[in-house]
Amino acid sequence: MTTKPRRSQTWFGDFGTLGFTHRSWLKNQGYPDDMFDGRPVIGICNTWSELTPCNAHLRVLAEYVKRGVYEAGGFPLEFPVMSLGEVLMRPTTMLFRNLASMDVEESIRANPLDGIVLLTGCDKTTPSTVMGAASVNLPTLVVNGGPMLDGSSRGRMIGSGTDLWRITDELRLGQISLDDYHDYESCMSRSDGHCSTMGTASTMAVMVEALGLTLPGAAAIPAADSRRRRLAWLSGRRIVQMVEEDLTLSHILTRPAFENAIKLNAAVGGSSNFVIHMLAIAGRIGVDLSLDDFDRLGSELPLLVNLMPSGEYLMEEFFEAGGLPVVIQALREHLHMDALTVNGKTHAENTASAQAWNHEVIRPLDNPLKEHAGLAVLRGNLAPNGAIIKPSAASTHLLEHTGRAIVFEDYDDYHARIDDPALDVSASDILVLKQVGPKGYPGMPEVGNFHLPKKILEQGITDMIRISDGRMSGTAFGTVVLHVAPESAVGGPLALVQTGDQITLDVGNRSLHLHVSDDELVRRREGWTPRPAHAERGYVKLYLDHVMGADKGADFDFLVGGSGGAPILKGNH
Numbered sequence: 001m002t003t004k005p006r007r008s009q010t011w012f013g014d015f016g017t018l019g020f021t022h023r024s025w026l027k028n029q030g031y032p033d034d035m036f037d038g039r040p041v042i043g044i045c046n047t048w049s050e051l052t053p054c055n056a057h058l059r060v061l062a063e064y065v066k067r068g069v070y071e072a073g074g075f076p077l078e079f080p081v082m083s084l085g086e087v088l089m090r091p092t093t094m095l096f097r098n099l100a101s102m103d104v105e106e107s108i109r110a111n112p113l114d115g116i117v118l119l120t121g122c123d124k125t126t127p128s129t130v131m132g133a134a135s136v137n138l139p140t141l142v143v144n145g146g147p148m149l150d151g152s153s154r155g156r157m158i159g160s161g162t163d164l165w166r167i168t169d170e171l172r173l174g175q176i177s178l179d180d181y182h183d184y185e186s187c188m189s190r191s192d193g194h195c196s197t198m199g200t201a202s203t204m205a206v207m208v209e210a211l212g213l214t215l216p217g218a219a220a221i222p223a224a225d226s227r228r229r230r231l232a233w234l235s236g237r238r239i240v241q242m243v244e245e246d247l248t249l250s251h252i253l254t255r256p257a258f259e260n261a262i263k264l265n266a267a268v269g270g271s272s273n274f275v276i277h278m279l280a281i282a283g284r285i286g287v288d289l290s291l292d293d294f295d296r297l298g299s300e301l302p303l304l305v306n307l308m309p310s311g312e313y314l315m316e317e318f319f320e321a322g323g324l325p326v327v328i329q330a331l332r333e334h335l336h337m338d339a340l341t342v343n344g345k346t347h348a349e350n351t352a353s354a355q356a357w358n359h360e361v362i363r364p365l366d367n368p369l370k371e372h373a374g375l376a377v378l379r380g381n382l383a384p385n386g387a388i389i390k391p392s393a394a395s396t397h398l399l400e401h402t403g404r405a406i407v408f409e410d411y412d413d414y415h416a417r418i419d420d421p422a423l424d425v426s427a428s429d430i431l432v433l434k435q436v437g438p439k440g441y442p443g444m445p446e447v448g449n450f451h452l453p454k455k456i457l458e459q460g461i462t463d464m465i466r467i468s469d470g471r472m473s474g475t476a477f478g479t480v481v482l483h484v485a486p487e488s489a490v491g492g493p494l495a496l497v498q499t500g501d502q503i504t505l506d507v508g509n510r511s512l513h514l515h516v517s518d519d520e521l522v523r524r525r526e527g528w529t530p531r532p533a534h535a536e537r538g539y540v541k542l543y544l545d546h547v548m549g550a551d552k553g554a555d556f557d558f559l560v561g562g563s564g565g566a567p568i569l570k571g572n573h
Contacts (some may be wrong), residue, residue, distance in 0.1 A: 068236020161475025271474025398572025
């Protein structure tokens with residue numbers, strides 16, 4: 001146990017004007033005197049919002065966290081921060097991830113808090129809150145909201161997100177009626193929680209458990225399951241103990257922890273968005289992590305978890321099969337099993353008794369779903385700073401392919417022409433989309449897995465190579481090259497591609513090559529001009545001035561490397 005003075009006592013332990021003020025106004029909520037007697041004050045950082053459906057149940061979970069905090073002798077105080085709802089916010093929640101992280105960071109630092117519980121769920125709410133908390137470095141624990149229950153309709157299992165793409169294409173082709181379409185959408189999202197596939201939200205839940213930031217087994221418990229509330233209660237107890245032990249984030253978020261998360265992401269078939277968020281978190285806590293680490297550490301590992309979009313099952317089955325502790329045990333020879341987690345124990349201790357209850361959902365190491373499943377990092381004259389692809393969600397026959405580029409200059413151009421019967425396109429072509437990177441859209445939206453031309457779908461073809469500087473929903477699938485850096489908006493080589501150019505994708509050799517001579521590229525660059533800025537004021541202006549490339553996690557340059565922890569700021573009276 002630590003004898004370190006509580007931060008909160010700077011506020012509540014003073015018996016002058018400041019202390020009177022701090023205690024008195026809080027007492028209007030009914031708190032008795034002994035709440036201010038030096039016990040740990042726990043901030044419950046809540047991303048609840050009715051505009052974020054995946055997180056709409058987090059007010060309930062907050063109450064269970066509070067029970068645990070009170071039981072352990074702490075003083076819980078819940079506070080809201082900006083919530084990022086993937087399904088409603090425009091142009092993309094990624095534009096606001098860094099803003100939400102700043103909200104979290106400054107809310108923690110400015111208030112009398114000794115430890116933090118982050119309540120997260122939807123895609124960006126997990127990385128943004130962890131990024132913000134990492135910049136302050138107090139004892140911190142994550143309670144994620146959990147996935148939805150399985151969707152089903154008319155005898156068909158529906159994975160939230162993943163089947164959205166399939167069902168929408170079926171409607172476009174006239175294979176289902178509009179009534180069918182509405183029925184599917186009503187049955188896909190049938191309970192509290194985030195997407196039920198191994199999309200980005202589930203990947204982020206796996207990420208924080210793999211990093212050691214949650215209690216064991218937290219990632220997969222369905223939102224509607226009573227064990228999710230039990231986990232919240234136990235987390236409330238544990239965060240008080242973490243404050244007593246001074247177990248800060250920097251003790252958990254070590255280089256071995258990041259390496260574990262990269263390897264486990266490969267084994268579960270996690271979202272490609274994992275890369276950009278991990279790079280940003282590492283940058284905030286001061287761990288040296290590069291784009292190439294994701295390929296070097298994870299690309300040769302097998303896919304063990306049979307979940308959409310890389311497999312056939314959903315998160316509910318993953319939980320019933322044993323969840324992430326089973327995967328950790330299966331990969332134990334590849335992991336840093338001595339890495340510390342928030343319960344004060346190692347992964348080895350936490351998972352020693354883990355068992356797989358369904359080997360079709362969680363495969364053993366000697367019988368994987370795919371032999372090599374991690375994310376691949378591509379380089380070449382089209383992506384000097386790197387690009388990524390998720391081979392486990394791609395078509396094998398397209399992983400080595402040369403084709404003619406069909407270029408869309410931006411997303412509006414794509415929408416205007418993709419279903420035009422006059423579009424000159426064949427299945428062997430490569431679709432290229434520009435201006436969807438961090439600065440270009442702005443915000444780097446999840447449009448990299450854009451729909452194929454209708455004339456191609458009508459031929460029964462469901463996949464083509466697609467290349468962009470944007471991102472892809474973790475629920476999506478296809479042979480999609482993403483995060484091309486430098487992006488087209490800043491004059492990266494992607495900006496110079498023209499329809500008719502030949503491009504070679506060679507995932508085995510990690511190559512993405514544009515068959516255009518250097519001299520011709522120089523000529524094209526001389527004729528290229530950047531587009532006008534998207535904004536001249538406000539947050540978007542700040543974003544455009546300071547956002548880094550995808551290969552750097554798309555964080556703000558002035559937030560990298562931490563911000564001095566949690567100093568006590570000047571009083572306000």
